[in-house]
Amino acid sequence: MPPPRDLVRRLYEEPPDRFVATRDAAVAEARRAGDPATAREIARLRRPTVAAWLVNLLAIRRPELVADLGQLAEALRAAQRDLRGPRLRELSAQRRAVVAALVAEVRRLAADAEGGPPGGKLPLAEVEATLNAALSDTTVAEQVRTGRLLRAASYAGFGEVPRPQLRLVTDDAEPAPATPDRAADRDRAAGQDRDRAADRDRDRRERDERAAERVARAERVRQRRALERELARARTDQGRAEAELAGAADAEHDGTEELADIERSLAELERRRAEAEQELSRRKLARRAAERAVTAARRRTGEVEGAIEAIDAEEGTDAGGGGGAD
Numbered sequence: 526m527p528p529p530r531d532l533v534r535r536l537y538e539e540p541p542d543r544f545v546a547t548r549d550a551a552v553a554e555a556r557r558a559g560d561p562a563t564a565r566e567i568a569r570l571r572r573p574t575v576a577a578w579l580v581n582l583l584a585i586r587r588p589e590l591v592a593d594l595g596q597l598a599e600a601l602r603a604a605q606r607d608l609r610g611p612r613l614r615e616l617s618a619q620r621r622a623v624v625a626a627l628v629a630e631v632r633r634l635a636a637d638a639e640g641g642p643p644g645g646k647l648p649l650a651e652v653e654a655t656l657n658a659a660l661s662d663t664t665v666a667e668q669v670r671t672g673r674l675l676r677a678a679s680y681a682g683f684g685e686v687p688r689p690q691l692r693l694v695t696d697d698a699e700p701a702p703a704t705p706d707r708a709a710d711r712d713r714a715a716g717q718d719r720d721r722a723a724d725r726d727r728d729r730r731e732r733d734e735r736a737a738e739r740v741a742r743a744e745r746v747r748q749r750r751a752l753e754r755e756l757a758r759a760r761t762d763q764g765r766a767e768a769e770l771a772g773a774a775d776a777e778h779d780g781t782e783e784l785a786d787i788e789r790s791l792a793e794l795e796r797r798r799a800e801a802e803q804e805l806s807r808r809k810l811a812r813r814a815a816e817r818a819v820t821a822a823r824r825r826t827g828e829v830e831g832a833i834e835a836i837d838a839e840e841g842t843d844a845g846g847g848g849g850a851d
Contacts, residue, residue: 528567536570537581537672540641544572575642576651576677582634583627584672589754590627591670593747597623598660600739619744624656651677 555564584591658680659666665678
């Protein structure tokens with residue numbers, strides 16, 4: 526039973542330094558789950574080199590770019606046939622531009638990968654050689670597409686098989702001298718050769734133009750797909766931002782209402798506080814008036830008590846004097 530696809534994907538996304546530990550943990554987990562067959566299949570997975578890991582990262586996380594690479598390879602192989610000189614150089618320049626863009630994407634993916642090697646130590650030359658090989662070799666292209674490449678690949682480059690140079694060989698050791706009729710025949714033959722050469726040149730130019738159109742069409746398709754993906758991401762981001770804006774506006778409105786309620790409550794409390802302060806002042810005045818009344822009453826009480834005591838004293842004096850006379 527083959528290992529689970531998500532596990533294989535996770536393994537080949539891991540930087541090579543973590544591959545063995547992650548694989549061994551998956552083997553142990555499969556054995557604990559009572560699945561020794563799957564454990565054996567997982568154990569057979571081999572760690573990729575750093576360059577192969579970078580190519581796998583591109584294939585796993587940006588499969589659409591690898592698909593575009595395959596389409597460009599088909600167009601280049603179709604255009605390569607019977608091409609010479611300037612056209613081959615033009616196709617090579619297009620190939621270099623596409624590979625350079627993919628290498629830049631690999632660098633960005635590696636920078637985002639946790640635990641990967643530092644940017645200055647990335648074997649980008651091997652990555653570039655592998656992508657060039659994928660453009661030229663369908664077997665390498667398929668290995669790249671699966672995202673399970675184990676080592677970098679290389680290819681000598683696009684080239685043209687030299688055409689054999691042909692010449693007519695006769696039985697005569699030396700060419701026979703030309704007679705007037707044979708000279709005319711030779712002129713006609715030369716003219717026909719020139720016409721055929723012109724036809725071949727015209728056919729070759731037409732093939733070149735068709736090949737160039739196929740390559741340009743493939744490049745436009747790739748660019749359009751990339752722009753459509755970017756547009757989809759931009760629309761998703763826009764929808765998310767608009768939702769966040771609506772939520773923030775609702776939260777702001779709720780906060781404004783809450784603040785208004787608090788301010789109304791504060792105003793009511795301030796009014797009640799002023800009334801309470803006025804009532805407290807009135808009660809303080811009443812207390813002070815009551816204190817003055819008590820003081821006056823006590824003074825009056827003392828005065829009356831003093832007057833009574835004086836009267837009582839006088840009566841006592843008078844009573845004592847009258848008793849002595851009798």
